[in-house]
Amino acid sequence: MEFTTLVQVIINGVLLGGVYALAAFGLSLIFGVSGVLNLAHGEFLMVGGMAVFLLFDALQNVWYVNPFILVAVVAPLFFLVGLVFEKALIQPLTQRKEHVRLASAVLVTLGAALVIEDVADFASRGSQYEKSVDFFIPSLVIGEIYLETNKLVMFGLVLILIVALFIFLRFTYVGLAVQAVTQNRRGALLVGVNTTRINAIAFGIGTALAAVAGGFEVINSMVAPNIGLPLTLKYLCIVVMGGLGSFLGVALGGVIIGLGESFLGFFYPAWSQTVAYLLLVTVLLIRPKGLFGK
Amino acid sequence: MSAPLMSVRALTVNFSGLRALDRVSFSVNPGKITGIIGPNGAGKTTLFNVIAGHYRPSGGQIIFGERNITGWKSDRVCRLGISRTYQHVRPFLGLSVYNNVKVGFLYGHQAVNWKQKELSQEIASMLEFVGLEGLGEKRAEELIPLNRKRLEVARALATHPRLLLLDELIAGLTPTETLSMMETIRQINAKGITVLMIEHVMKAVMGLSDKVVVLHHGEVIAEGSPAQVAGDQAVIDAYLGAQH
Amino acid sequence: MNKAFLFPLVVVGLLLAFPLIEMDARDYILLILFTLFLNIVLAQSYDIVGGQMGYVNLGHIVFFAIGAYAFGIFLNAQLGFVLSLIGGAGASVVFAALISYPFFRLRGAYFSLAAFGLVKLMEYVTINMGALTGGSNGLKIEAGDRVVPIFYLSLAVVVAVVICSWLIGRSQLGLAMKTIREDEEVARDFGVPVLKIKVQALLISSFFPGLMGGLYTWQLQFIDTDQVFGLKIALTPIAMAMLGGSGLLIGPIIGAVFLVGVEELIWTQLAQVHWTVTLLGYEVDIGQFAHLRGAILGLIIVLVGLFMPGGFARLPPVERMLTRAGLMTEDK
Numbered sequence: 001m002e003f004t005t006l007v008q009v010i011i012n013g014v015l016l017g018g019v020y021a022l023a024a025f026g027l028s029l030i031f032g033v034s035g036v037l038n039l040a041h042g043e044f045l046m047v048g049g050m051a052v053f054l055l056f057d058a059l060q061n062v063w064y065v066n067p068f069i070l071v072a073v074v075a076p077l078f079f080l081v082g083l084v085f086e087k088a089l090i091q092p093l094t095q096r097k098e099h100v101r102l103a104s105a106v107l108v109t110l111g112a113a114l115v116i117e118d119v120a121d122f123a124s125r126g127s128q129y130e131k132s133v134d135f136f137i138p139s140l141v142i143g144e145i146y147l148e149t150n151k152l153v154m155f156g157l158v159l160i161l162i163v164a165l166f167i168f169l170r171f172t173y174v175g176l177a178v179q180a181v182t183q184n185r186r187g188a189l190l191v192g193v194n195t196t197r198i199n200a201i202a203f204g205i206g207t208a209l210a211a212v213a214g215g216f217e218v219i220n221s222m223v224a225p226n227i228g229l230p231l232t233l234k235y236l237c238i239v240v241m242g243g244l245g246s247f248l249g250v251a252l253g254g255v256i257i258g259l260g261e262s263f264l265g266f267f268y269p270a271w272s273q274t275v276a277y278l279l280l281v282t283v284l285l286i287r288p289k290g291l292f293g294k
Numbered sequence: 295m296s297a298p299l300m301s302v303r304a305l306t307v308n309f310s311g312l313r314a315l316d317r318v319s320f321s322v323n324p325g326k327i328t329g330i331i332g333p334n335g336a337g338k339t340t341l342f343n344v345i346a347g348h349y350r351p352s353g354g355q356i357i358f359g360e361r362n363i364t365g366w367k368s369d370r371v372c373r374l375g376i377s378r379t380y381q382h383v384r385p386f387l388g389l390s391v392y393n394n395v396k397v398g399f400l401y402g403h404q405a406v407n408w409k410q411k412e413l414s415q416e417i418a419s420m421l422e423f424v425g426l427e428g429l430g431e432k433r434a435e436e437l438i439p440l441n442r443k444r445l446e447v448a449r450a451l452a453t454h455p456r457l458l459l460l461d462e463l464i465a466g467l468t469p470t471e472t473l474s475m476m477e478t479i480r481q482i483n484a485k486g487i488t489v490l491m492i493e494h495v496m497k498a499v500m501g502l503s504d505k506v507v508v509l510h511h512g513e514v515i516a517e518g519s520p521a522q523v524a525g526d527q528a529v530i531d532a533y534l535g536a537q538h
Numbered sequence: 539m540n541k542a543f544l545f546p547l548v549v550v551g552l553l554l555a556f557p558l559i560e561m562d563a564r565d566y567i568l569l570i571l572f573t574l575f576l577n578i579v580l581a582q583s584y585d586i587v588g589g590q591m592g593y594v595n596l597g598h599i600v601f602f603a604i605g606a607y608a609f610g611i612f613l614n615a616q617l618g619f620v621l622s623l624i625g626g627a628g629a630s631v632v633f634a635a636l637i638s639y640p641f642f643r644l645r646g647a648y649f650s651l652a653a654f655g656l657v658k659l660m661e662y663v664t665i666n667m668g669a670l671t672g673g674s675n676g677l678k679i680e681a682g683d684r685v686v687p688i689f690y691l692s693l694a695v696v697v698a699v700v701i702c703s704w705l706i707g708r709s710q711l712g713l714a715m716k717t718i719r720e721d722e723e724v725a726r727d728f729g730v731p732v733l734k735i736k737v738q739a740l741l742i743s744s745f746f747p748g749l750m751g752g753l754y755t756w757q758l759q760f761i762d763t764d765q766v767f768g769l770k771i772a773l774t775p776i777a778m779a780m781l782g783g784s785g786l787l788i789g790p791i792i793g794a795v796f797l798v799g800v801e802e803l804i805w806t807q808l809a810q811v812h813w814t815v816t817l818l819g820y821e822v823d824i825g826q827f828a829h830l831r832g833a834i835l836g837l838i839i840v841l842v843g844l845f846m847p848g849g850f851a852r853l854p855p856v857e858r859m860l861t862r863a864g865l866m867t868e869d870k
């Protein structure tokens with residue numbers, strides 16, 4: 001393998017991993033705070049991407065708008081969607097016994113995923129199935145290495161969002177409360193944290209992050225009604241691999257899987273999609289609580 | 295004097311920075327009741343958890359009979375003959391009272407091939423012993439708190455333990471209930487079962503124990519007969535300190 | 539004789555007699571019944587681990603898929619029908635044994651996630667092992683006329699899995715599994731050899747879908763990864779078990795009958811008709827909505843999760859009725 005190719009593969013992997021990490025952060029936040037595996041997470045990503053596409057498409061002839069701006073418009077909407085989703089579907093489950101709650105949450109979020117996917121599929125009938133936004137900035141060429149500017153912008157935004165999230169969790173009251181609930185729900189309740197509200201907020205932020213990742217997907221490649229569940233699975237792999245409640249773990253998990261897919265994609269393209277699952281199983285064999293789990 | 299049933303030697307447990315137990319050593323004599331007292335957060339429950347095999351100590355040893363059981367998994371510890379109740383009761387809520395107790399018989403220290411009929415009789419008399427007669431078919435979640443505590447005792451006894459660990463069994467009971475629970479503990483001990491009990495209710499510990507161990511901030515600060523311990527200056531300071 | 543056995547015996551008796559009836563729609567009905575049996579086996583065997591032991595195994599379908607592929611591969615290797623069928627089930631059990639140790643180091647949601655991930659992993663592995671599995675072209679087998687034998691064989695598997703699940707529910711193993719469901723740490727404190735029990739439960743629950751996988755391949759003569767690893771087939775049996783009443787013997791059966799019924803009778807029929815109604819000035823073809831059946835299925839699943847976590851069978855009126863018929867097993 002030539003050096004320039006190697007660099008190219010690494011850069012692609014890291015870029016890919018960054019977007020993975022972003023969506024997985026959302027899932028991890030939700031999982032950490034509410035203990036719910038949100039199997040509809042990938043659907044919000046898909047719908048977020050669709051929303052960006054629809055806005056872009058509708059505005060196209062009027063006003064040629066940078067799709068990254070549309071992503072910023074869509075994100076707060078999905079924060080609200082997350083709040084409502086949590087209130088209507090997750091909140092009612094919190095009082096149940098642990099194994100019942102796990103099963104009910106699987107049912108509810110899975111059912112919601114099926115509904116969202118099927119409605120999106122139904123609504124897409126008669127138009128193209130895979131949607132993507134035509135937005136192109138010339139690539140940056142450094143020596144023999146090509147850098148797609150889109151991806152660079154995206155990666156920059158991912159980094160900014162991750163740093164913002166970190167600051168939020170470290171230095172704001174709500175952020176600290178989110179962490180407290182993740183670590184010890186009972187304890188947080190005892191010291192006066194409004195866990196109901198924190199749950200809702202975590203869901204809102206998590207959903208917004210999924211929608212942002214969806215926006216990036218639609219700009220960068222494409223979204224289609226059926227990408228939701230498989231993506232959810234991949235993010236779940238990242239979250240579990242990194243270790244519940246560990247943001248560093250999620251970031252690293254995302255990048256490792258991005259790199260893995262990028263490398264395998266180069267050598268054995270057929271196997272590249274197995275990376276997430278293979279790594280998951282391997283990591284769990286060695287460390288049942290994930291890389292950074294306690 | 296006979297050899298101790300269990301000795302704990304320089305047992306140390308760390309929780310990410312917090313030292314919950316610090317070189318704790320004491321022994322439990324066979325056939326006796328040993329009490330453990332100490333202010334909240336002293337590490338008493340942690341001591342039980344580490345004896346029962348929930349976590350591996352960072353240092354020290356637990357010797358039971360002839361065996362070094364340090365770091366054994368909890369199911370093995372149970373089969374060897376140590377059973378327990380929990381400070382915050384944990385019956386199998388969704389299972390019947392009968393089945394809660396049955397688990398002890400089937401998997402405990404005396405996990406022989408019970409005959410169905412014999413087992414039913416044993417369970418019935420166990421339920422009667424703790425005062426749960428007639429409640430076998432109820433789900434544990436339907437029991438009132440007192441009965442949940444009784445169920446925990448029955449389940450622990452069903453394993454036929456050689457050493458029974460009781461974690462604040464009496465805390466929260468009314469004076470009458472306290473007396474009857476103390477009587478139950480005495481009867482258990484009279485069957486030849488060695489008891490190690492954590493208790494806040496002084497009347498109960500002092501009345502029942504042959505020996506008392508005092509824990510404070512994870513360390514043993516006194517050990518001796520109830521009368522010795524009650525007069526110990528370090529103990530008085532620890533308790534007064536905890537109140538201020 | 540115990541009246542609890544009466545109803546199941548009558549049902550099985552009627553089913554045994556059914557293929558003997560001469561009628562036009564016979565083969566069509568047999569096919570629907572096969573689908574029903576398939577789902578009962580998947581839901582019931584899932585529930586051994588999911589309902590009785592409380593480990594929501596989102597990857598249960600992998601056992602079915604392995605059975606299906608292994609059967610096809612063995613059959614094409616001229617191993618003969620019986621050996622291939624047993625070999626298929628055996629392959630599932632071996633696979634269950636291989637994954638049980640690493641997967642059961644995980645608890646609760648972690649286990650469910652990892653098992654779910656396994657579905658995708660095995661799908662890609664199957665696609666990439668083209669020499670053995672036919673890869674993305676699928677796997678073909680040759681089989682003769684088999685409508686009636688397949689009906690009887692799949693019925694036999696249904697009876698076997700129900701009896702097995704019933705026996706477990708009454709056994710010492712079943713009690714240990716329930717203690718794990720209620721509180722694994724406490725179960726262990728009371729001497730339950732948790733890992734061993736979990737492995738046993740998983741092995742048992744992997745056998746029946748493995749067997750059914752072989753029959754599925756035999757029935758269809760052609761399988762590909764979409765069919766046996768698809769997320770819908772992976773998750774529907776689990777939804778069925780929960781819908782009917784997870785942890786109860788009758789639960790998965792009720793759930794399977796209900797969902798297969800909804801699927802086959804309503805949606806398949808609805809897709810055939812072309813009623814148009816005028817709604818707010820728009821012509822709407824009702825039959826179109828048949829395409830939303832995934833959404834309706836999803837909605838039902840959501841509602842069950844929200845409002846009846848115990849499933850149909852634990853709704854008080856249903857519970858009373860089942861108890862009177864002697865069909866209610868106790869889950870305590």
Ligand SMILES: Nc1ncnc2c1ncn2[C@@H]1O[C@H](COP(=O)(O)OP(=O)(O)O)[C@@H](O)[C@H]1O
Nearest residue numbers: 309312314332333334335336337338339340341
């Ligand atoms: N699993 C654990 N992780 C971290 N800290 C713990 C854990 N269990 C107990 N502790 C801490 O160890 C100390 C001793 O607790 P505990 O043994 O429950 O005290 P006691 O039973 O004497 O009231 C407390 O400060 C408690 O917060």
Ligand SMILES: [Mg+2]
Nearest residue numbers: 338339340381
């Ligand atoms: Mg305590």
